[in-house]
Amino acid sequence: MMKKLLILFVIVFVGSVAQAQRVTPPETLIRNATVITVTRGTLENTDVLLRNGKIAAVGKNLNASTNARVIDGAGKYVMPGIIDAHSHSMLDTINEGTLAVTSMVRTEDVLNPSDVDLYRGLAGGVTTLNLLHGSANPIGGLNTVVKIKYGRPALEFLFPGAMPGIKFALGENVKRSATPNQPGVTRRYPSTRMGVEETIRDAFVRARDYKRAWDEYRAAAGKDKNLVQPRRDLQLEPLVEILEGKRYVHAHCYIASEILMLINLADEFGFKIKTFQHVLEGYKVAKEIAAHGAGASIFADSWSYKIEAYDAIPYNAAIMTRAGVVVSMNSDSDERARRLNIEAAKAMHWGDLTEEQAMRLITINPAIQLGIQERVGSIEVGKDADVAIWNGHPFSVYSRVDTTFVDGVVYFDRQQDLARRADLAKERATLEQAEPNKPPARGQSPETPRRRRPTHDDTIEEEQP
Numbered sequence: 001m002m003k004k005l006l007i008l009f010v011i012v013f014v015g016s017v018a019q020a021q022r023v024t025p026p027e028t029l030i031r032n033a034t035v036i037t038v039t040r041g042t043l044e045n046t047d048v049l050l051r052n053g054k055i056a057a058v059g060k061n062l063n064a065s066t067n068a069r070v071i072d073g074a075g076k077y078v079m080p081g082i083i084d085a086h087s088h089s090m091l092d093t094i095n096e097g098t099l100a101v102t103s104m105v106r107t108e109d110v111l112n113p114s115d116v117d118l119y120r121g122l123a124g125g126v127t128t129l130n131l132l133h134g135s136a137n138p139i140g141g142l143n144t145v146v147k148i149k150y151g152r153p154a155l156e157f158l159f160p161g162a163m164p165g166i167k168f169a170l171g172e173n174v175k176r177s178a179t180p181n182q183p184g185v186t187r188r189y190p191s192t193r194m195g196v197e198e199t200i201r202d203a204f205v206r207a208r209d210y211k212r213a214w215d216e217y218r219a220a221a222g223k224d225k226n227l228v229q230p231r232r233d234l235q236l237e238p239l240v241e242i243l244e245g246k247r248y249v250h251a252h253c254y255i256a257s258e259i260l261m262l263i264n265l266a267d268e269f270g271f272k273i274k275t276f277q278h279v280l281e282g283y284k285v286a287k288e289i290a291a292h293g294a295g296a297s298i299f300a301d302s303w304s305y306k307i308e309a310y311d312a313i314p315y316n317a318a319i320m321t322r323a324g325v326v327v328s329m330n331s332d333s334d335e336r337a338r339r340l341n342i343e344a345a346k347a348m349h350w351g352d353l354t355e356e357q358a359m360r361l362i363t364i365n366p367a368i369q370l371g372i373q374e375r376v377g378s379i380e381v382g383k384d385a386d387v388a389i390w391n392g393h394p395f396s397v398y399s400r401v402d403t404t405f406v407d408g409v410v411y412f413d414r415q416q417d418l419a420r421r422a423d424l425a426k427e428r429a430t431l432e433q434a435e436p437n438k439p440p441a442r443g444q445s446p447e448t449p450r451r452r453r454p455t456h457d458d459t460i461e462e463e464q465p
Helices: 002-021 116-123 193-221 237-243 256-269 282-292 316-322 336-349 355-360 364-370 414-432
Strands: 028-036 042-051 054-059 069-072 077-080 082-087 126-131 139-142 144-147 165-169 248-253 275-278 295-298 327-329 387-390 401-406 409-413
Touching: 028 387, 082 275, 082 336, 082 364, 116 126, 116 336, 116 401, 116 409, 126 336, 126 364, 126 401, 139 193, 193 237, 193 256, 248 256, 256 282, 282 295, 282 316, 295 316, 295 364, 316 327, 316 336, 327 336, 327 364, 336 355, 401 414, 409 414
Parallel strands: 028 069, 028 077, 082 126, 165 248, 248 275, 275 295, 295 327
Antiparallel strands: 028 042, 042 054, 077 387, 126 144, 139 165, 387 401, 401 409
16 A cells, blocks of 8 residues: 555656646747846846746847747836745645744645735736744744745745745744633743743753754764764754754844844854844844844834834834845735735835835845845846836836746736636636535525635734734
8 A cells, every 4th residue: 555655656746847847938038128127227128038947138139039939018117026025825824833842844844836825926026935934933833935836836836945944933922912811721831021032042952952962973973883873853953953054044023122132042042033024123223133134024014903013113124224234025914915016115105215225125135035146136147037027117006017927937927817817707607506606595504604814924813913
């Protein structure tokens, strides 16, 4: 039986690989567009050539092969694919909230490539996501960086070479402020901000000891073949990678005191926080965040939705940017992900950032925060062909995406979308007439509706934002 299952797995895996190999990006030439390069200014009446999944050339009067797809970009804007540094799309589960330290769980294991929110993200020009565990734990699960290749197998979504990361969290979600005290029920530790700090410190003390045991074993194993290696600990191994600089920390946080606490703790153990997520009071300690070398991935203008969000201000992005912090705008929401262009534009109103500074908030800055800036985040020769064509300036509420490319392949095309809607309407009508989908007869109770899937990582009891 096991042999048959193994054979079936190999067939499915090889089939998926073969299917992946059949996707060959055609050569594409976009002519006479306004090209927002992000790192090298905005170029008028400029061509962009996409070849073999890469940006092959940027300039005027470019030539392409006779088989190339040519797109008239006159009056349109071309920009890098938007990068969302905090997403929960395509995750079938968000929180493993049973333990305070769950560094052994992986978001990569629960990817849902058919999540329709991915397609909607593409329609908003989004091409890359940082999929994070929820915020139920001081130390949560491992992240996954993906490119949105909607309609392809899950393995093809994985961003090759992206730096691995992990989710940390501080504050109300972790200490379970919204969980009522019940007589006779023991709440999960920690339940105070002090306990959160102790939990993280204890985990790194254990990880440091674990690392020392393995280092000593490896040093002595060459001389003594009879040594017994230490017992593997899947909870501690990711923390050792943090200590060794091989895994990024993305830390959910709100208030200034906790931000400073985690910076001090990281300095104590000799590692860096790569990004503070949400970081609503980051403007209060912007200089300290910059000095630590951390980035900040934030909301544009969300505040006062719970106690620790009361001091949030919409000038957060501008203040931290001017203090030298690498700032990005994120979604943390399948709905907000479709309009990250507008979230970035708000920073021009709240704080007077320049257009280029605002554009960086959703392109090169999140790429830096994820360690993938050599591949994506700007339109430069040699980078991945992850670009979006807009029918107007991306910061206009009246603009929309016409085409989105990922690795040079079209994964969203508005004209094709519109053309298919009539067929989809007919298909839906046919399905609605199928026996299982007919409405219940009079007197019969309809099935209990499913609960809405939470999309915000601030979820504690599946309801609280």
